[in-house]
Amino acid sequence: xxxxxxxxxxxxxxxxxxxxxxxxxxxxxxxxxxxxxxxxxxxxxxxxxxxxxxxxxxxxxxxxxxxxxxxxxxxxxxxxxxxxxxxxxxxxxxxxxxxxxxxxxxxxxxxxxxx
Amino acid sequence: xxxxxxxxxxxxxxxxxxxxxxxxxxxxxxxxxxxxxxxxxxxxxxxxxxxxxxxxxxxxxxxxxxxxxxxxxxxxxxxxxxxxxxxxxxxxxxxxxxxxxxxxxxxxx
Numbered sequence: 001x002x003x004x005x006x007x008x009x010x011x012x013x014x015x016x017x018x019x020x021x022x023x024x025x026x027x028x029x030x031x032x033x034x035x036x037x038x039x040x041x042x043x044x045x046x047x048x049x050x051x052x053x054x055x056x057x058x059x060x061x062x063x064x065x066x067x068x069x070x071x072x073x074x075x076x077x078x079x080x081x082x083x084x085x086x087x088x089x090x091x092x093x094x095x096x097x098x099x100x101x102x103x104x105x106x107x108x109x110x111x112x113x114x115x
Numbered sequence: 116x117x118x119x120x121x122x123x124x125x126x127x128x129x130x131x132x133x134x135x136x137x138x139x140x141x142x143x144x145x146x147x148x149x150x151x152x153x154x155x156x157x158x159x160x161x162x163x164x165x166x167x168x169x170x171x172x173x174x175x176x177x178x179x180x181x182x183x184x185x186x187x188x189x190x191x192x193x194x195x196x197x198x199x200x201x202x203x204x205x206x207x208x209x210x211x212x213x214x215x216x217x218x219x220x221x222x223x224x
Contacts, residue, residue, distance in 0.1 A: 100207060
């Protein structure tokens with residue numbers, strides 16, 4: 001138990017569906033992140049939020065839409081995805097975005113399959 | 116973040132030590148060395164980090180070369196639960212944790 005909870009753990013969706021991934025952290029952190037991990041590829045940073053404000057969008061297609069209503073919750077809204085978007089989506093949090101010593105805590109991930 | 120180089124894979128026997136090397140010849144003077152690991156079907160988890168001195172915690176030890184161009188993560192007694200991908204990452208003063216391919220550790224019973 002890392003203190004970062006992701007739901008659902010598994011999601012299958014069609015290319016015309018709209019779905020959302022949810023992340024909640026119980027660590028009192030101020031920064032939250034979305035990462036994508038495709039098969040046989042390194043983790044890719046997608047979005048960063050610090051104190052609810054988006055500070056990084058790593059050239060992510062608009063079919064992925066993040067939302068951070070408060071420092072404890074982060075959503076990833078999904079619409080009109082492609083099969084190549086199938087991957088493990090990881091949420092993470094840290095005390096804040098700065099700092100070489102900051103530890104980042106990851107959730108267990110949401111496995112997404114687009115059919 | 117500066118680049119790191121790790122072997123693709125390593126094997127170990129249960130209850131034996133595992134030494135995981137990492138080369139980071141372009142490390143800057145203020146970069147911290149972090150290690151994370153990712154167990155199958157889980158998100159990465161923090162293992163240990165250090166700057167110059169060797170570090171120990173309940174999970175592992177981190178030995179840092181005097182010139183800081185390399186480091187070694189040491190698992191003192193490998194268990195089956197230690198089978199994972201281990202990532203060596205250099206952190207400068209920003210938030211971007213950049214993961215490479217890591218080292219896949221296999222533990223034989």
